[in-house]
Amino acid sequence: xxxxxxxxxxxxxxxxxxxxxxxxxxxxxxxxxxxxxxxxxxxxxxxxxxxxxxxxxxxxxxxxxxxxxxxxxxxxxxxxxxxxxxxxxxxxxxxxxxxxxxxxxxxxxxxxxxxxxxxxxxxxxxxxxxxxxxxxxxxxxxxxxxxxxxxxxxxxxxxxxxxxxxxxxxxxxxxxxxxxxxxxxxxxxxxxxxxxxxxxxxxxxxxxxxxxxxxxxxxxxxxxxxxxxxxxxxxxxxxxxxxxxxxxxxxxxxxxxxxxxxxxxxxxxxxxxxxxxxxxxxxxxxxxxxxxxxxxxxxxxxxxxxxxxxxxxxxxxxxxxxx
Ligand SMILES: CC(C)(COP(=O)(O)OP(=O)(O)OC[C@H]1O[C@@H](n2cnc3c(N)ncnc32)[C@H](O)[C@@H]1OP(=O)(O)O)[C@@H](O)C(=O)NCCC(=O)NCCS
Numbered sequence: 496x497x498x499x500x501x502x503x504x505x506x507x508x509x510x511x512x513x514x515x516x517x518x519x520x521x522x523x524x525x526x527x528x529x530x531x532x533x534x535x536x537x538x539x540x541x542x543x544x545x546x547x548x549x550x551x552x553x554x555x556x557x558x559x560x561x562x563x564x565x566x567x568x569x570x571x572x573x574x575x576x577x578x579x580x581x582x583x584x585x586x587x588x589x590x591x592x593x594x595x596x597x598x599x600x601x602x603x604x605x606x607x608x609x610x611x612x613x614x615x616x617x618x619x620x621x622x623x624x625x626x627x628x629x630x631x632x633x634x635x636x637x638x639x640x641x642x643x644x645x646x647x648x649x650x651x652x653x654x655x656x657x658x659x660x661x662x663x664x665x666x667x668x669x670x671x672x673x674x675x676x677x678x679x680x681x682x683x684x685x686x687x688x689x690x691x692x693x694x695x696x697x698x699x700x701x702x703x704x705x706x707x708x709x710x711x712x713x714x715x716x717x718x719x720x721x722x723x724x725x726x727x728x729x730x731x732x733x734x735x736x737x738x739x740x741x742x743x744x745x746x747x748x749x750x751x752x753x754x755x756x757x758x759x760x761x762x763x764x765x766x767x768x769x770x771x772x773x774x775x776x777x778x779x780x781x782x783x784x785x786x787x788x789x790x791x792x793x794x795x796x797x798x799x800x801x802x803x804x805x806x807x808x809x810x811x812x813x814x815x816x817x818x
Contacts, residue, residue, distance in 0.1 A: 580688025733761035772816020
């Protein structure tokens, strides 16, 4: 049990604990109300449309989901995720009438403790660059603001390749461990220990989307975890949660082919919008999205712990936004 700031609210007792199935609905409502209120949405509950964040993240790994309970009532939550040697978290939210009472700080302490237990090399988050409160909250835990992470979108058209390529979902169960190992080798070449197996599996198991596996002449050229329609992407949307082209000479061409394949997949599934985030430190990757007609819809900022580049570097061709 964590003591909430007793000077401000001497009677209140705050507990941070793993989320339970019975918390999911209330956590979802609080998450939407909190973001909608912060963003000034006319009806805060409608801020994310039918896109889901709480349910899929809880289902992916309940022990990585944290709930804050104040005097027996759910008042906030957050979700950690582990991609091998890399950890991130979000969304973090607190019921608006209880802001500035240390509840997010208590949730953050639980997340940071988990990252330390995992011994991740790098941890990160995506937040609002214009908010001194958000930046100050995360800095207390050793996360420092770095480059912007724009979210970009466009209407998908079939790419030059014309076909979406092979997907993880099409593989037989016995072929999957080898495919995950190949993806791990690819990301390990970008940031040691980076491993998307959890995300690829969770996307498949929950039917949220599929992972493109782009084969090139020398093996796996790239892969992209695409959320397709209702679920985390939202109806009509293909959300590229993570995509990576193999590092080294020719990476930019592999990245272009991967972008083609993502568009072809979105188009083939009848989706009207493709959404992808890229950290602006991955300068050429960012410029390539702009050159293809993607437009920025939102600017976030990545904050990292420790304050190192990790895989936000100019030579890296990765899409993700850590939302
Ligand atoms: C962001 C949010 C989770 C914070 O929750 P909270 O419970 O109000 O946060 P806390 O009270 O634990 O901590 C806020 C910290 O920000 C700090 N802070 C506030 N204004 C600040 C400023 N101008 N400069 C620096 N730090 C500031 C406070 O000092 C406080 O730390 P302290 O208590 O040690 O002084 C909550 O406002 C929320 O749900 N917002 C909507 C959803 C959202 O934006 N989520 C985060 C997306 S990344």
